[in-house]
Amino acid sequence: MxxxxxxxxxxxxxxxxxxxxxxxxxxxxxxxxxxxxxxxxGPKMLADLKENAEKAVTSKAEVIKWLKRSSDAVKEAHSAExxxxxxxxxxxxDLMPRSTACxxxxxxxxxxxxxx
Numbered sequence: 001m002x003x004x005x006x007x008x009x010x011x012x013x014x015x016x017x018x019x020x021x022x023x024x025x026x027x028x029x030x031x032x033x034x035x036x037x038x039x040x041x042g043p044k045m046l047a048d049l050k051e052n053a054e055k056a057v058t059s060k061a062e063v064i065k066w067l068k069r070s071s072d073a074v075k076e077a078h079s080a081e082x083x084x085x086x087x088x089x090x091x092x093x094d095l096m097p098r099s100t101a102c103x104x105x106x107x108x109x110x111x112x113x114x115x116x
Contacts, residue, residue, distance in 0.1 A: 001067045009060050025054040027063045034070035037107055040090045041100045043077055074107045 004027050012024040021029060032053060039045045049066075050056060057066055086101035 001064060001071065004060070004064050004067055007060070012058065012060060012063065021054065024058050024060075024063050027067060028054045028057045031057075031066045031070040034074055034107060037092070037103050038073060038077055040092055041077065041081075041103050043073070074104070078104050078108075 007023060013022050015022045032049070035045055035049055053066070057063055081100060081104070086099060086104070088100045089097040090100055090103060091097050092103075
């Protein structure tokens with residue numbers, strides 16, 4: 001969130017080259033990934049988070065609001081997990097089953113290697 005807050009408004013639409021995500025789209029992609037990975041552990045995807053959010057959420061205030069909302073949701077869900085819950089295996093797309101603890105690790109540690 002600090003990086004999004006520090007990003008100048010005029011840089012949110014910036015793209016390194018045509019055809020790739022803009023800065024705001026990258027931030028919202030993180031939001032979508034957070035909520036998707038959370039949904040794998042149990043909580044449902046938010047009804048008001050639309051599939052086209054990367055294109056629809058473009059204002060700095062909205063981007064930061066969604067980043068905060070996804071971060072808070074991850075923290076809340078993690079704090080509600082019991083040690084037994086964290087041992088539960090879940091499936092993500094066609095990857096090998098992973099423990100719920102591994103999913104939360106990936107949400108808290110962006111450089112984790114859970115996907116390897």
